[in-house]
Ligand SMILES: [Zn+2]
């Protein structure tokens with residue numbers, strides 16, 4: 001699964017990175033009719049196209065990994081004429097031609113107990129066809145939307161690698177990437193909080209619930225862990241779970257953890273909060289209690 005997750009992570013970084021740059025340039029503040037924003041996304045199409053090919057690669061590698069878990073030799077092309085020359089000795093598995101992506105679903109459902117359902121097969125085919133358009137014609141007929149790509153990535157992981165907690169593995173990926181080698185990983189929480197904020201903003205309530213267990217309508221608080229670890233501004237990444245007045249559990253989408261909170265009035269007269277971290281910080285105004 002690691003090669004697949006790597007492709008999906010790269011695609012995710014590209015998509016969220018594009019969104020971050022638009023936000024960082026504060027285009028929305030003066031682009032009243034949205035013309036510049038539209039042009040930005042238009043000119044990002046080739047970059048989004050690259051991200052889509054990585055998403056397709058992620059889907060393909062995930063399926064191959066499930067098939068290989070049953071028997072890796074099933075992935076080899078049936079056609080002997082596609083095989084490497086027979087006079088070579090000790091031919092590496094990687095030198096053999098594997099079956100076409102279009103046949104992967106059929107093979108998967110023929111040999112794996114976990115059958116892929118029609119909606120997922122339709123998604124896989126749509127991603128594969130769009131990728132082929134980009135590879136063979138330079139671009140797809142239909143513009144690629146950011147939300148669509150984010151949902152493709154999350155759907156692939158949710159269906160083919162459900163044990164992966166996306167934001168947790170995102171933290172591992174960022175902590176181990178080349179930027180953390182060059183600069184240290186001090187910036188990682190800031191990046192992840194920003195990604196979470198974009199995702200909360202872009203995805204609909206049902207997708208946020210399905211992929212992250214996050215309630216879009218709930219009032220948001222600072223996470224006692226993530227808000228302490230950021231270098232820049234704090235982000236409101238957590239909500240009470242269940243979202244009830246007596247609830248003492250706070251869920252954060254970034255660290256993907258539940259934190260104990262104390263329900264008592266903040267010492268700041270002007271602050272209306274009654275959600276205080278276990279170590280005594282108000283999770284609305286960040287005042288020590
Ligand atoms: Zn957190």
Ligand SMILES: [Zn+2]
Nearest residue numbers: 266271282285
């Ligand atoms: Zn407060």
